[in-house]
Structure formats: C-alpha cells, structure tokens
Amino acid sequence: MNTIHEQDGKTVVLLLSWRDIRSPKSGGAEIFTHEMLKRSQQGRFQFIHFSPQFEGMPEHEVIDGITYIRKGNIYSVIYYAMRYYRRHRGKIDYVINQANTHQFFTRFWVEASKRIFFIHQLTREIWFENAKFPLNVIGFHMEPLMLKLARKDRTLTVSPSTRYDLLKLGFHPDRVHLLPEGIEFDHWPREQFLTKEPNPTFMYAGRFVKYKGIDLVVEAFGQLKEKFPQAMLWIAGKTDKTYVAEQLLPIMKRYGLTYGEPDEQGRSQADITFYGFVSAEHKLELMSRAHALVFPSLREGWGLTITEAAAVGTPSIVSNSPGLVDATDFGKSGYLCFHGDIRGLSEQMERAAKGGEDYMAIRERAYQYALRFHFDHTAAAFEQLMEDWVEEAEQSGQSGHSLLHVQQ
Structure with missing residues (x-):
C-alpha cells in the first residue's frame, strides 16, 4: 500500500x-x-x-x-x-x-x-x-x-x-x-442546435439494463409507427446482444420493426438503429438531431442524459419516476407519463412528433432549465x-x- x-x-x-x-x-x-x-x-x-x-x-x-x-x-x-x-x-x-x-x-x-x-x-x-x-x-x-x-x-x-x-x-x-x-460541456447556443431529422426521430442513450426501460421505448415506438410510419428510433450505448435477443427482439418482431447498425457514413434506413458505444461528441450530435430523448426508467438519481439533451436543444419524454421528474422540472421542461404506461408513452412521443408551438415551447423550457446545471x-x-x-x-x-x- x-x-x-x-x-x-x-x-x-x-x-x-x-x-x-x-x-x-x-x-x-x-x-x-x-x-x-x-x-x-x-x-x-x-x-x-x-x-x-x-x-x-x-x-x-x-x-x-x-x-x-x-x-x-x-x-x-x-x-x-x-x-x-x-x-x-x-x-x-x-x-x-x-x-x-x-x-x-x-x-x-x-x-x-x-x-x-x-x-x-x-x-x-x-x-x-x-x-x-x-x-x-x-x-x-x-x-x-x-x-x-x-x-x-x-x-x-x-x-x-x-x-x-x-x-x-x-x-x-x-x-x-x-x-x-x-453537465461537463458548455450549453450549446441556440444557433448551434443541429437541424432536426426530416422524419420524427427519437433516441435512447444509456446502459442496457432492464430497469432503464428500453423495452418500454421499443414497445411505445411500435405503437407510434402505426400513425407515423416514417418515424425512427436511435439507441446509443454499448449494445448488450443478450438483452436485445431476449427483451427487444420479440417486441420488434411483433410490430414488424426493422433494425440494424449504421453504415460507414453513420446513416441507417432501419426503423431502429443500434449505434453501440459512441463518443461524447457523437452522442450530443445525435441528441441534437433527434426530436426527443426517451427515458422511461423506473428510478434514477437524476437522469443526466435528460439535461445533456436539453442543453443541445432536445426535450425528453420520461416516466414520472424519482429523479426523472426532477430532471424535467416535474413536467414543465419535458413530457411525463406514468411509468409502465406504454400507451401514455406512445402518446407523448406522438405529441413530440407533431411538433408545432407546443413542441417548441417545451423545447425552450427544457433548454432554459438545463442552463441551471x-x-x-x-x-x-x-x-x-x-x-x-x-x-x-x-x-x-x-x-x-x-x-x-x-x-x-
């Protein structure tokens, strides 16, 4: 010693x-x-x-x-x-x-x-x-x-x-x-926010752990596709192939969702794209291009990715779980739904996908709230x-x- x-x-x-x-x-x-x-x-x-x-x-x-x-x-x-x-x-x-x-x-x-x-x-x-x-x-x-x-x-x-x-x-x-x-980076000025994807695009960023609710995200996304067939879901984080096979693949098959990895240019035509581990810079780029981060975790200390996404111009859709309600200022700076409510989660994704003044107002409140952290x-x-x-x-x-x- x-x-x-x-x-x-x-x-x-x-x-x-x-x-x-x-x-x-x-x-x-x-x-x-x-x-x-x-x-x-x-x-x-x-x-x-x-x-x-x-x-x-x-x-x-x-x-x-x-x-x-x-x-x-x-x-x-x-x-x-x-x-x-x-x-x-x-x-x-x-x-x-x-x-x-x-x-x-x-x-x-x-x-x-x-x-x-x-x-x-x-x-x-x-x-x-x-x-x-x-x-x-x-x-x-x-x-x-x-x-x-x-x-x-x-x-x-x-x-x-x-x-x-x-x-x-x-x-x-x-x-x-x-x-x-x-957060460890400077909040992006509004003029540096990246252009949102042409089709409704949602993102999960984090570990492949059951309580994080990735299965809920995929299930809700499957329902959303019925109304927004061009919608896409990005999943970033070190891919656990066992978790994907056991927890996510049955859901994707049930909804007929395609999935894959990005090509050399970082693009994918699949409904769900597994990016695997990404650098901090790439994560922020994806966050800024997505319309919303989706994070229906059962419980968190805070939910750092929520604040990170807001700092680059993207609001989050979360469960009303401990920590996540704090990170979204109890729904004032994000979209809330009951934990485990697949339909409610999908409806909030639909709400974000429609854009408009409602979306822009929530996006701005999320950014303003993130400036505190x-x-x-x-x-x-x-x-x-x-x-x-x-x-x-x-x-x-x-x-x-x-x-x-x-x-x-």
Whole structure:
C-alpha cells in the first residue's frame, strides 16, 4: 500500500465507492463524482478515491489531480478501505461513504465527526428488476435498514426525490444537502442546435439494463409507427446482444420493426438503429438531431442524459419516476407519463412528433432549465459545504489536519 507524507494547508478527503471513473461499468454517478472533485479547489482540498481493483487498472494513479487507489473486489474492498483508514486515521479529515447499492458501513469504523454519506438514488423497486429470488426480496428489505445506519451523518444527494426518500427513513432535514446535477460541456447556443431529422426521430442513450426501460421505448415506438410510419428510433450505448435477443427482439418482431447498425457514413434506413458505444461528441450530435430523448426508467438519481439533451436543444419524454421528474422540472421542461404506461408513452412521443408551438415551447423550457446545471456549479456547492464543515470542526477543535500526499 502507498505511503503518506504530510504537507501543510489542505483538508484531506477520503472518498469510498464501489466504482471509479475508469471502472468497466462506470456511469453517471462516477462521472458526477470525478467532475465535482476535479473542479473543486485542489489548493484547498486533497481528494483520495478508494474503490475495488479491476483487471487492467493500476492500483494507484492520479487523474485530474485526484488520487485513485484500487484494492480488492467489491466485497474485500471494505476491508482494505478500513485498513487504509486506520493506518492514516490521524491525517484524514473526512470520509465520504458513497452508496450505490454497495456501501462501506463507515458507521462502524469512522468517527462520527468525520463521516459524510453520499447517495444518488435508492434501489427499491429495482431489486425486483435486476435480481432474482431470493436476493431481490432480501435486498429490498435490507436496503432501508442499511441506509438507516447513516441517518445521523452529514448527507449529500443530487435530487429532491432522493432527499425525500431519505427523510422518510429518518434522516434529519437539516443534515441532508442537495448538490446540483451538472453537465461537463458548455450549453450549446441556440444557433448551434443541429437541424432536426426530416422524419420524427427519437433516441435512447444509456446502459442496457432492464430497469432503464428500453423495452418500454421499443414497445411505445411500435405503437407510434402505426400513425407515423416514417418515424425512427436511435439507441446509443454499448449494445448488450443478450438483452436485445431476449427483451427487444420479440417486441420488434411483433410490430414488424426493422433494425440494424449504421453504415460507414453513420446513416441507417432501419426503423431502429443500434449505434453501440459512441463518443461524447457523437452522442450530443445525435441528441441534437433527434426530436426527443426517451427515458422511461423506473428510478434514477437524476437522469443526466435528460439535461445533456436539453442543453443541445432536445426535450425528453420520461416516466414520472424519482429523479426523472426532477430532471424535467416535474413536467414543465419535458413530457411525463406514468411509468409502465406504454400507451401514455406512445402518446407523448406522438405529441413530440407533431411538433408545432407546443413542441417548441417545451423545447425552450427544457433548454432554459438545463442552463441551471453545470459541474462548475456542482463543485462550487460542494466546496461551500466542505468549507462550512471545516470551519465548524476547527471551531470545535476537531480539525486541523494537513495534506496527504500519496506516493508509490
């Protein structure tokens, strides 16, 4: 394990998570954490991120000024994190326990004055979508009990929906703080929005996971094709061929939908085009050309792709699910339908396909709402909270540690 040398003037923050920005299954939560930390005052703070080791990843590296340490698997990492903390306890000021189904149970091994709990979303119903019996039942009933271990800690989250879920579990309102969601690129000026496709075009962008609702998108799109036979659906994200064969292919066959991949010019005549993994730039291009993003997920911390699409001139059609309602300002800046309501989802797609003043008004409200969110704002909010907590600790005589510099 790396050795630590003390330097003067900085507050040391150890962040524990089951994934980091380079993990194979990293997603929105990992992007959020990395962007927030790299934009925070690294002259004021030293951030050390501790997570499991994945094949091909170095045990130690520095990315954008953040020290990343990887050790163990998703289970043994808790032991290694405990050992690391105990070795350097006197020089670590704060420990952030980032929960994303997996957590580090810092209640049992970190002093209360140093503990910070960070969660994007609860899992709840997703247990029954992503896990089999009996794990789904065990997880569903154990989750509230495990979360309550942190109910007295300072807590960070990203949406009013998650905050409300935590308050229902007994977290104190004064100790649950909202960090604004963000995007990592500058919002496109309106004159840079790309021309919409000539035919009604919809897009899903994200992981191939059951609770995300890709099957609902395809089903609703099949119904839409009856009224808009020229409509097209683009799906961007690393294609899971097993998921496509088991979940999507039966739906596509039932509606007689054609599907395929784009040609060398990036075009396709199929009803549904699977783009696979795309670069961030290509994703934004596709988003701006589409008429609407469709994201009927069961539950999210926020729904980053919604804000990204709005920032390039495209509104979203979403379920009235936790997180997604926050990202669309409760339907003021997007199209809402009940989760699982295929007809309702298709009707909202039809509404977007018709365009007109209604569409343009929602598109503009989505853009205006997206202007509030950028990772610079996220970092500023996080810095302010940390500085407030450091000041409180110094006044109570619980702080004053120096920079930890991690070396090989």
